[in-house]
Amino acid sequence: MAMPQEGYSWVDVESYVADQTSGLHGKIHIRPVAGGAFLTDLRVECSKRMSSDYPVGTRFRIWAKLTDREGGGQFLYTSWRWRFEVLSRPDARAE
Known part of the structure; x- marks a missing residue:
């Protein structure tokens, strides 16, 4: 079931190893x-591209909304076609 009452907003996200x-x-x-x-x-x-083209720990800003799937939990959704902003990348010298 979609959540039509939820609107899109800017959300800061990051990549990580699950x-x-x-x-x-x-x-x-x-x-x-x-x-x-x-x-x-x-x-x-x-x-x-956010998980394959950038190092783990990179932070992004995306235009997303909270939604859900029937029989599943909630998640944030943004179209794979939409642009995203790279906010920061991990410092390679810190390794």
């Missing part, structure tokens, strides 16, 4: 950043 990948596509995923409007355990459906 501990549990059962039922998920790949090891690197996107989640809301800590301290934002959404909990960090919320999944984000977005462009695969």
